[in-house]
Amino acid sequence: MQAAGAGSALGLAGCLGGNESTPTETEGDGGGGGQSDDDGGESSIGDGTLTLATTTSTYDTGLLDVVNTAFQNTFDITVETISQGTGAAIRTGRNGDADIILVHARGPEDQFIRDGAGVNRRDVMFNDFVIVGPPDDPAGINGMGSATEAFATIAEQEATFLSRGDDSGTNVKELNIWEEAGVDPSGSWYQETGQGMGDTLVQANQAGGYTLADRGTFLATQDNIDLVIHVQGPLQDGPAILRNPYGVIPVNPAVHDNVNYQAAMAYVGFLTSPEGQSIIGDYTANGSQLFFPNALAEEPDFAQYVPQDYGGTSAAREKARFQHWVDQVVPDDY
């Protein structure tokens, strides 16, 4: 059953932008700083490379292959992507070992900005989290409209639940939900995998357990596992707590003078440009749109630049903003 999934990724590969159209290029040995032969005379910015620390969800879904290729072809800057958990990516940025981070946990992002480690945060895109589990649903949470209720039920039934346990954005969200549910998960049913989203989904599949997953990774991994969505996120009328917004933050060049700040800002500019946003919106896996762009708005949106509770913004406002994006961007029939 599982073994049959391999062929399906071919379909995904086919979606990865119209490659093979220009078979002329050949990359030397990986070290090169951009080699587009038709660039419009732009010179490399900094050393011509941009180190991006990001989450597994943006990389493993294949989104960044498409986005970064388009970016490179526009700016002649080679993107070196390190996919980690959000916590690790923020740490990498904090140490000045990356030029920019693309992550999805607003709390740690705000701390990153508050500490002066990052500047010029922008909203980029969003999707949502879903609670997935075995098709036979041993805890009986299918169709629940509340994530906290579903988590409480899983704890009550002591049904196997796999936690990332890795300080990733998904892990941070999961712990938020337990806290909201008033449950302190412990016992042999609650297992930390310490691994990436894909690993954790594969393990949950093997163990017949539940887990919290970002919709993008779940959709991209779906063919390799039997798990199904039991509680939907806000993209499909689920609870707002399962929202999953992504932000991009350049590392503060005043703290780390070695970072390629200009390239980082070019990347922010590209991601939040009409072109970058439409690339994100057009990206699909297994026939589904994975990420919804939300950087473009005619209205001013100050909350994206500053920590959530800075100058009168609040969690409640965050919720309302997210619902606004869902209403604006996600098709009614999604």
Place this chain on the structure above:
Amino acid sequence: MTTVPLLSPVFTPIPLQLSDFSVDYLVSIIAVTLQVSLTAVALATVAGVALAVVVGFTDFPGKRLVEAVINTGMGFPSVVVGLVVLIMLSNTGPLGEFDLLFSPGAMIISQFILALPVVASVSLSAIESVDESLADAAFAAGGTGRDVQVAVLREARYGITTAILAGFGRAISEVGSVLIVGGNIALNTPTGERVSFTRTLTTAITLEARKGEIETGIVLGVVLLALALTVNALGNALRARGES
């Protein structure tokens, strides 16, 4: 919901198993793997054999302790080595200015540290196991101390080749440290293809496993095994030629 994949046969030919792998991508991963491991082992051979010669041919207080340290080094957990190298090479670390983190250079450093004790330890035991009578004979034949050492090394060359191959095995199969200090980076070409920058066969396998692409991971594992076998076969051939 796609049902098509379920209909595809379990045993598809290798190119199909490799999902979004292009040949160029695979070749670039193999190139990075070999470049990093071979460089690290070459450096570890120079340093390790030198260390073994110094320790093997001289007597000094604490020699047993030094030998114990070298032997213990063979069991260094690679993730710990990776973390230490990360701290050293990080922008906030003492060697940050060299800008080596997340580059093949960082991977060579960590694999060097892992392979060094293996090469040194096995070389040392090869040197020490050369019969005393050979050194005596060389000495009796009027050889200087250096001539004696050369004679012993000549005799130990079989064991030293084994040491180098063991060091290579340690380096190429290692995943923990190269993942941490290399970052498992693939670049994109202008046509959107992936090309390895710091992605080795082992770290590519972890990526595929993470995505649930177990079959692709297995295929990469087979390639890795074939690579290790080839290098070992070459080493053995070299060794056999030296014997005759």
